[in-house]
Amino acid sequence: MLDSLNKINLAAWRENPNVAVEIARTIENASWQKSPFAPFMGRGQDRGVRTYNVKDSNPYRPRLKAQLTGDGVRGNADFETNFDNLEILSQTVYPLIIGNSIKSPVKQYTQIEQIDFIKEATESLTDWIQDKRDRAFITALSNDLSNVVVCDKNGTGYKDTTAENSVIEASKKTTKGDVCNVKALRRAIFMARSGINYKNKEAFPIKPIRSNMHSVGGIEVTNYSYLILLDTYQANQLKNDPEWIAMQKVGVRGEKNNLFTGLVGIIDECPVIDMGVWTRMQVGLLNSEISDSDFISNINEQNVGGNLTPPSAYANTQPVSIGFLIGASALVMVGSDTPSFYIDESQDAGRKVVCGVDRLMAIAKAKFENASGALSPYANTDFSTIGIISSKE
Template identity: 50%
Template sequence: MAIDLNGVKLEKWKNDPNVSVEISKRIENALWQESHFESLIGSGQDRALRTISMQGIFSAVTPRLKAPLQGDGVRGNADFDTNYDQLEIYSLTMHPSNFANSLKSKTKLEQAMHQVNFIKESVDSLQGWLKQAIDRAIAVTLCNDFTNAVVCDSAKGYKDTTKQATIEDSTKTIAHDDTLNVQAIKRAIFMAKRGLGYDGKERFPIKPVAISRKSNEGILTRIYQYIILVDTVGAEQLKNDPEWIELQKIDKRGLDNNLFTGFLGVIDNCPVVDVGTWSALSTGLLHSGVEDSAFKQYLNILNLNNGKITPPSFYTGNQKTGIGVLMGASSILCAGRPKPDVYIDDKQDAGRKIVVGIDRNISIAKARWISYENPNSPFHNTDFATIGIFYSHKE
């Protein structure tokens, strides 16, 4: 979808600095409106992709994540000081990445001959490029270094991973017919609610995401759910699961879930959304057909607590593997300035050509429990609100 530049007087950009400001605002709105993740984004801590607005150029930001109190408290006539609880504040330092690109025109005479509005066309193309770059950065960040996961199994729905030393030990056992199914997704939802890890050990329960919607009567309501993201291959596998077919006979398509592009249906009241499959020409979720170099290109290593990089090949054995994701509240943190910067320069090549550029200063990180006071905590360095769902990526 082309960015709407109606009413913007592009021809006056040189004499009116507000032209570039208005272009930047419209690009920012279009970035999120056209993003695969648009319906998950918001500034509140109850959004799946939580945005943090920064003013000016920033070098780093450290958002806080607070753990629930775990103490027993006191009863009856007992004094407070007989059993103080412990306040645990977890933090994550986020460093910005700089996404930038530019285009140079042909000579102004050639532009006039071909009736090309170079500034308008460049802004539109650069906005599309930036949207794809940010969507890819979100996807790789979401899928890097899972600390909790469900692995699909053709016989039982999901594999018993409680005896496995690592997640990758489990995912590398995926066989051809271990496709995405309802039971595996239900397991991920149960683990999120119950607070369980792939190894059977306790984790903090994951808070669901707040989703606002307007009913037919115009009343704004808020519902709380986990969001299940799958790629197009996984979506087709899911549609062939007999249990899925039965579940969707009673779903509320168009009512509770009409905010989602790619909405497939619901499992245990949680919407399942097809966000596309990563390819050379499109964004989406990852699979082991994605090259390691393409994965690393969009990952900000400064935002990884221990520098661990796990492209899809890291989780893959003999069978091509796909990755779905359960997202809860504050699963991904996105800090940045309110809008990108747009540059227009008509002094190139002795004034014969124009350069249009775009620059976006942004930091994208997966929320992790990082405790500097108690690094021996079982919750230290674990995903805050994300569970991976691994399946055979047979098409």
């Protein structure tokens, strides 16, 4: 990242306001380079994280068209005898400005220590922006799950949850030894493709994601699939499953493996990604032992429809890990395309410099309503997310 900053004439920031704009653009680009969400974000409906550019903090309603389900007409029948219904799905999200700043030591001390404060501050603020954004993605995914697969240590690999009244009830069936396994992941893929929920009842199929990134050699690889996101506990459990070990010996190799950071392997054409474990020092997937306050501080309560479900709610006596299968438009990101960067040298009678960054942003899990008011299978349901619950051990 500092290489990019070296191309900017930082010394001219007082006279040239475009310097701050160029720094902001550098921050945006660099913040995505280390993010595991980068390969599947974009403007289209077929991206895992769908982005919308807005200029202000007014409430915004992302829209999505549901699939036409009418029978159409045949032969000489007139169109008006059987019009289809164009179902427009939408949800309301509320962008907020988030920001942070750093104050330098006294300028003379900075010169003695040979620190280029603007460069160092830019790098640290880039890491902060990425951390806040990626944590918001993960808290949004984890909150108020409406569909789930619960891993089981018995032969089926997943629990029968047809009698449970809610996802929380289903996930609380987890006991020690219910580790992540191939059968459970295949069950999640089957549920996504066939459109059934944790009660084994019809819901709606989930569309796969288009993921693309330049591979080695500069060839762009495009892949349509679901993504399976696991924490490190789940990934290690999976690696110990004999069925997984056998699959990887004869599995897909080559170009697809260049699409994603943290790729564990491929199952039924779906990449399995180790997203790490949430800690104070790194972004990763949540588990039930993460404090409720840590979860709440990283989610915008306005964007969850009044239903706040901390990760502790999914566990009974046995701690659980929370992974996901995600498809197209699983997450919605609304806000400015780039952050704003500020430099102020008037602090402490001009002895110190403050560098700050902020951006307009709203992140939510796609959970659409039907704008027409008609009964819809999509109503108040995760549009493209299935939770994967396993014992944290």
